[in-house]
Structures are given as structure tokens and as C-alpha cells.
Amino acid sequence: MTHRPLAGIVAVAALTFALSSCSKANSPSFLDTIDKNKKVTIGVLPDQPGLSQRVGEKTYAGFDIDVATQIAKQLGVPATGITFVPVTGRDRVATLTSGKAQLVIAASPAPAEKNSAITASNPYLTMHDDVMLLSKDKKTKQKSNVAGKKLCVLPGSAIPADLKAKPAPTKSISECLVALLNGKVAGAFGKDAVLAGYAQQNPGRFKLLGLNGTATSYSIYLPAKDARAKQKVDSALQKMVQDGTWKRMVTTRLPMLSNTRTAAKP
Structure with a gap:
């Protein structure tokens, strides 16, 4: 990370x-x-x-x-x-x-x-684009590891082309998190502070990749x-x-x- x-x-x-x-x-x-x-x-x-x-x-x-x-x-x-x-x-x-x-x-x-x-x-x-992963995911350690994988996207965010990930449509943040927990997607894409809040609400289940992506103030x-x-x-x-x-x-x-x-x- x-x-x-x-x-x-x-x-x-x-x-x-x-x-x-x-x-x-x-x-x-x-x-x-x-x-x-x-x-x-x-x-x-x-x-x-x-x-x-x-x-x-x-x-x-x-x-x-x-x-x-x-x-x-x-x-x-x-x-x-x-x-x-x-x-x-x-x-x-x-x-x-x-x-x-x-x-x-x-x-x-x-x-x-x-x-x-x-x-x-x-x-x-200021928040940066990031990816939230399951804590047990030991293979996804850097940006290149996300290429070709499915990511659900939090409202207000969009996966950049250079990430080369596949967007998986979900209707809400909760649906996105359930998909991640059930293994239907490899990660959740969004702003780091938002993702961190949800990860902290579920101790031990999630972690952030640490992309340091596009910043929004x-x-x-x-x-x-x-x-x-x-x-x-x-x-x-x-x-x-x-x-x-x-x-x-x-x-x-x-x-x-x-x-x-x-x-x-x-």
C-alpha cells in the first residue's frame, strides 16, 4: 500500500x-x-x-x-x-x-x-480517488493490480481510463459494499475520506489501496x-x-x- x-x-x-x-x-x-x-x-x-x-x-x-x-x-x-x-x-x-x-x-x-x-x-x-479492498486481499498491492478487475463505483465518482478497471454498476453505497464482501467485485472506487469512513465503520474488513488519485477540494x-x-x-x-x-x-x-x-x- x-x-x-x-x-x-x-x-x-x-x-x-x-x-x-x-x-x-x-x-x-x-x-x-x-x-x-x-x-x-x-x-x-x-x-x-x-x-x-x-x-x-x-x-x-x-x-x-x-x-x-x-x-x-x-x-x-x-x-x-x-x-x-x-x-x-x-x-x-x-x-x-x-x-x-x-x-x-x-x-x-x-x-x-x-x-x-x-x-x-x-x-x-481535499480528497483523492482511491480503491477500497477486502483486508484479506493480499494480491492487490498497487495500481497495476487493479487492471481488468471489476470495481463498483461510489456516487459522484468515475473510474479513470488509466486504471483499466471494469466498472460494475450498483445502485447505492451499501449495495457496493455488499458486492465487495460477497466477492462480486474486487474493490470499491471513490474518494479516500469517504471510503475510509466506511472502512472504519467495519473494523478489520476493509483497507485502502492508496492510489493518491485525482484530488478534489x-x-x-x-x-x-x-x-x-x-x-x-x-x-x-x-x-x-x-x-x-x-x-x-x-x-x-x-x-x-x-x-x-x-x-x-x-
Whole structure:
């Protein structure tokens, strides 16, 4: 298995900041509301082990939840003032634009271009394409070993041509994992942090190949044109990295990715 620095698996992008202009400082922001009532509503995924998973009627756990809690703290909101609402990949932007949430932390890809519907923070997480295998698989040790084998694919991912693997269609992540456990596929293809979450939920059954494939950066979504909120959130992310909080959260929530790796620096 290939090991690489945490910066190559789960990395906070370079967090650089500039002082806001006076006009930005006085512009409308959802920060005005939370400054008054010390409450914030945050959209999160309900079904991603390790990242964001509902563990009770109104309780969530995972790396994204830890990030959300730390950001809220930096905005002056205690943990008791946070309301988490479930979102999906399809409705996370609509949840934000409709006002049902003031922040969305839900493995949301950093927009390649400016999106007029949202404001995106600096990336807080970077995932790489990888393959999850059965722990007992001793033959698949590197990328070339996957050629010609069947891989089920997690939603939102696509097997690159250079992997030379055969995609096996499945309707859901759970169906993909069952196919892997039953030997119908050789592995599951997707983003490493997502795969690691499922592997950690099933101790001893799965492992990651360590492809260090295509990287995708993820951002926190904020209301459109809210420059003040973006500056505050970006500053909170930078502080988390600088004081070691970010590293500790990765180690706690995604130990499969962090045990032998060092933290990224801003």
C-alpha cells in the first residue's frame, strides 16, 4: 500500500487572507443575526461515516461536524446554539439559498468558477480517488493490480481510463459494499475520506489501496456575496490548522488516513 503525507490526502488548501474593505465590513451578512441570538443553522450530510453521520434524532458526528462546531465557536455560537439540518448533494445549494441553513458543510466541491448563488470558503478538505479492498486481499498491492478487475463505483465518482478497471454498476453505497464482501467485485472506487469512513465503520474488513488519485477540494458554502462571513470562516479555518485542532480532528475521525501522516500547513 502506498503511503503519502496527509497533505496529499486530506489537506487544507493554502489559506491566505486579505483585509476586507470598509464597504465589505459594513455590508449585510448573516453574521448580524447570529451576533444577536447566538444561534446558527448548518446543513450537513446525514449518511457519511467519518465525515458526517446522523447518530440520533438531532445528533450528528464526524469530521465535518467537528469543523462546523469549531467554526460556530469562532463566530461566537456555542455548541448548544447549533442546529444541524440534513442535506443531500442535490439540495445543498437550495437549502442555503432558501434560508433553511446559513452554512452548508457537506462535502461540497469548491466551485471551479464563481457561483452567483453561493459564496464558497477556502477549501477545508481535499480528497483523492482511491480503491477500497477486502483486508484479506493480499494480491492487490498497487495500481497495476487493479487492471481488468471489476470495481463498483461510489456516487459522484468515475473510474479513470488509466486504471483499466471494469466498472460494475450498483445502485447505492451499501449495495457496493455488499458486492465487495460477497466477492462480486474486487474493490470499491471513490474518494479516500469517504471510503475510509466506511472502512472504519467495519473494523478489520476493509483497507485502502492508496492510489493518491485525482484530488478534489471541498469548501463550506455561505450565502451569496457575503464577504464578511467568508472572511470570518476562512480565518476560523486558518486558526484550526495553526493551533493543531484540524490535525486532531482528522486523527480522531479519519484515523485510517492520518495514523502515519503529518498535518498540512496553511
